[in-house]
Structure formats: C-alpha cells, structure tokens
Amino acid sequence: MSLQGEINKCLSAAYKNWIISKRNVFTVFELVFWPLISLLSIGLMTRFLNIGGETVAFLLVGAIGLTILQICQIDVAYVLLFDMWSKSIKNTFVSPVRGYHLVLGALLFGMVRGTFAFTILVVISRILFGFDFLAGGVHTVLIFLAGVFAVSALIGMIVCISILLFGQKADVAAWSLSGVIMLISGIYYPISILPDPLQLMARAVPLTYFLEYYRSAYGFGDHNIMTGAVMVAAYMIVGLIALEITIERARSTGILLRLSE
C-alpha cells in the first residue's frame, strides 16, 4: 500500500467531482448566483432595517457560513449522488477503495469550491456593506473555515450513509439536512433565543461553536472553540467509522446491487 496510491484513491473523488462540476452549468448557480442572492438579500435587509455595523457583520457571517456549508456538504454528498444517478456505483465499490478515500477526496474539492465562494462573498460584502472579514485576523478566518468545512463533511457523510441505507429516495437528505443544521445552530441569531430543547441540540452541533467563534471577533459574546474543535474531530471519527460500517451493511443487504441497476 503506497502513500501515493492512497492519495490517488482520495483524489479520484475530487477528480470526478471537478470534471462533472466544470461541465455543469448549474455549478455557476451553486457557486455564484445563489450565494450572491443570499448575501445581497441579507445585506439589503440590514439597510432597510437600519441595522448598525456589528450586527450587519453578525448576519453576514451567517449568510457566508450558510453558503460555504451548503456548497461543501453537497460536494461530499455528490461523491455518491453522482454514482447513484449515473448507476455506476458498482464501479466504485468493486475497487479497493474505502469510505474515507471518497469522503476526503470530495471534501478536498468541496473546500476548493467553498473557498472560491467565500472569497467572492467577502469581497462583495466588503464593497457593498463594508464588512471587514479579517477583523479577528487571518487565523480566525482559517479556523472558522476549517470548522465549517468539517461540519460540511459530516453532513455529506450523513447523506451518503442515508443513500446506502435507504437507497435513491434518500437524496432528499442532501438538500434539506444542511437547512435543519443551520436552523438550530443559530445562523442568523444567537442560540439563546431558541427554546431550551433546541438550545441543547444546538450545543451538540459543532457549527454553533464556529459561528460563535467568528462572531466573537465582532464583539458578540464569548466562544468555546475548543469544545467545537474536539466535538467536530470526534464526530468525524464516528462518521467515518459509521460510513465504513454502512458500506459493509450495503454489501450485505445488496443495496449496492440495486443502486447499480
């Protein structure tokens, strides 16, 4: 088992996603159109409501976080969705590839796309709404992005697991799961306004801690980034193990054969 071989198994997922994305006109909508619509809607709403500078930053962090989370999580989910839609999942799973190869490769490509979208959004929000995304320094931005990408990988893995458990009908999870996560992790509001049970749930979602961390640079309360970092690392390990177990289960139930037909 050579290291280069292992890396290339990971890169196979990034390569496939890249080729499919570059030939898909919908990519422009995913990376530019919808993110800009989302950002401009929030930005203009802050103008209409006459909201002050720091609160604008609070909301824009949410809008930007939401966008890159959606872009990156769908890239991780695409690693199986593309195979499922083209009924070529058999080719992937007769090869000596493991779940983590697929997730890491797809995540890598998702990070590239997410970073691209992030750059566009922070430049536009700087020009139009005076948002200084570097208020907390470069390291704050990098930690925030790392957290959002890691949460994206988790959501993408849950989608992949759902596909392998429930088949084709599970692809709806790809489009809806990030919405639920964002709702409870306080994407446009502090989680303190949520009902108690939802606050408890929010504390179990690492994205909450990364949003609080980035927002703390704009004067919005304290953060507990270490909890978020440990939590996301633990979830990643559990997620990768769960994915591996689900793939083995899919081989036993025969769902891999059904998804290829």
Next chain:
Amino acid sequence: MNYAVRASGICKGFNTLFRGKKEVLKDINLLIDGEEIFGILGPNGSGKTTLLSIFSTLIYPDRGELTILGIDARRKTHEVRKLINISTGKPNFPWSLTVRENLRHSGMLYGLHGRELERAVDWSMESFDLHQYQDTRFENLSTGVKQRLSLAKAMLNGPKLLFLDEPTTGLDPQMAQRTRALVKRIHRDMGVSVVMTTHYMPEAEELCGMIAFLKEGRIVAQDTPARLKRCLKIGERMRIRYRGDIDANALRAIPGLISADLSAGRADLVIDKNEVTFSRVMRTLQSAEILELELEEPDLEDVFIELAG
C-alpha cells in the same frame, strides 16, 4: 491448488417489502480453476448477476465460504478487489466524463498514479480500440463503444481474474462477435482467468470450456459443453422430407426414438445418438423415397431448454 474461485454453500437472499426474504442463491458450490473461460448460464432471474456480484465482492453472501485466487473473500475483501475486476453488459459510467477521463478516474480508484496511471489508460485505450473516442463523453457513446470502455476499465488494474456479466447484451451481431474476440484475447493472450455469465448459448459454446447451469438459484449441471450434451442425452435431430408412405407406428416403436413429429411428407425426429437407432429409422423409411435428410447435432440451446424447462 489455488482455484480462481472456490465457493462452498453460498446462499443469498434479498429482503422484499411484503414477501419477507426472497432466496436468490441456494447452496452454490463451485470450483473454477481459471484455465478455461468459465460460463455461468441460466434463464433471466436465475441468480447469475447476484452470483457474479458475490464473486466480485460487490455484495456479500448470507452464508457460505468463498475463496478468490486463494484469498478468503469474506475476510480479506480489499486484497481480493486489487486482483479482480468486473465488466457488465449494460455498462454505466458518469455521463459527462469522456472515455479518457472515465478510465483515468477508474485507474485512480485502484491507486494508480502518475506515469503508471497514464500508461495503463493509454494501454487500455489502445487494446480496446478507443483512441478515437478518448474525448467523447460517455453519454454520447454507442452501445458497442460503451461495452469496450467497460472492458478497458476492467483491465486497468491488470486483474488476474475478470468477471464478465452478459458482455454482449444489446450489441449487434458484428459488435458481439468483436467483443467475443476481445474476451478470447484477454484470456488467451493476456493470461487472465475469465468467469462470465450469459444466456446466449452460441456465445457460451464458442467461449467457454466449462459451464455451470443455474436455475432458480441452484446449480443444476456443471461440465464441459460436449459432456453436458452427452450426459443429458439430448438427442440428435433428424429432419426428413420424403415422398410415398411410411409406417408411422413402426417408426414410433423404434427403441431410442425420443420424439417423432410426423406430417405429410415430413418427419422431424429426435433420436438417441447411436447407430442402431439411426439404421432402424432408415430401414423403416425404406418404403418411401427420401428427398432430403438433415442431421443436426444438439447444441447448448437444447441443453438450456432441457435444463431450464
């Protein structure tokens, strides 16, 4: 001896929504040495694709032991996957990737990289005559080229054992013949053991040195095509056109006559292949003038009908 495939007591069932578990494979025992192309034959729904999917470790059996190329395929699945590959009759690849991109992607799944990857891709494209399609997207390929791409993909990792699932399904006769020639080349020239499924009997007869017949999830016969025909006592066909009268009762009474379909001036007989029966048929027909006599050896189609019936 290290068999290409050694399966013992393989069973597989799939859960259905309303009818509980449906048993698809029942106690499959097979020894495949890999010296000759091994054919798995059977009617639709007999479990051929499921069996091949188990052999290729895409799915796991519920029970039974499986050794592929001497490796325990239930425990060391990743070791097995490095040494095998599969090509299916209805190949599917990501639609928007070109032939070269699909091959490159498949090679990367096997951990190929750098020059080694490019060499494997080039070799596969050249071997399967795909160079002119290298920049054509999968969705724009003809069925025959898709089939060749599937075979090319299956050879990327230099497999020692190749599984082919109905490799000529949907191909026109010319393309099917070309594909069969490729399969022969893979086996003979490249030294790859081949296990294939088909329900096209002439194909099995042309390619396979050994055959297993699968019916309702069980292997009902396994042997060389010639021995299968002999063992099943599938008779030789005699088609006779004559003028005059024959004694139908005497004809039907000949020992070794399996069936007789008599109409005005025609007799379609199926006889046990022995000279005594043949001679007695000819003697019984002496009273008539023989206009035409056609003798036909039984083929695998007959074996198939006999076994699947």
